[in-house]
Amino acid sequence: MTVRVVTDSTADLPPDLVRELGITVVPLSVRFGQESFLDGVELSSDAFFQRLAAAKELPSTSQPAPGVFFDVYRRLVDSGNQVVSVHISSKLSGTMNSALQGKEKLDGGQVEVLDSLQATLGLGLVATAAAKAAKGGASLAEVMAVAQLAIGEVQLFGVLDTLEYLQRGGRIGRVKALLGSILKVRPIITVREGMPESAGMARSRAQGIEFLLTVARERAPLKQAAVIYSTTPQEADQLAEQVKPFVQDGLVIKSRFGPVLGTYVGPGAWGLAVQSEKKDSLA
16 A cells, blocks of 8 residues: 655645655644635745734634544545654644544544654654655555654754744743843744754854754754745755755755744744754754
């Protein structure tokens, strides 16, 4: 049987890579007032960040209903597939719970649901590792093993212009956000055990880029690498080019924060996700 990989829109994977690897993406939702949009389907990143800049209140986000996952799993299983479904950290979203409930509704078929303990392209690298194995003909058990290995090897670091959006979204304390604003520094965050944590501070954007390059350099050779940004594509291009020499195949995924994750990181954010056997020299 063929194995298919399912993830959710917070993986922030570029559409061409999703198509190439045959990944199924289940969208979360973002709501501005009374208007609700499917992440990356009904609201593009361009349109989202324009709305965010003008919004008086932070938009809200919500996970897919269990029935959405059931429909996706049912369609894939009925087509003769087995499924590995990997999602945003259960400590950040109810998406994992919805996926598990969707799986429970199935009468048969083989669906495995995994918590990536990651977000954005940290999740994306786990999904792509699994999808590459599946595309190469790996069994369900083998794809699961690849995904679980990636979960243990992937690290994500982000440089934010401000902690305001994380604080307003309830993902970080008000005092920490105020401190960052007073000191006029750019916070560097990581995801550890499924939750955002501080990884340092940068006095300038150039210092932030150097921190991310040090991450890549100290973890080389990288199995995979990905650069993510919200509103500064030139910096993302620059960072991707500088990271390439540290990646085994010389390829760096580049993508943009979608509306759901963009709600919490805000404009001017960029980051780096890496998969490597080397970890925690900086985190």
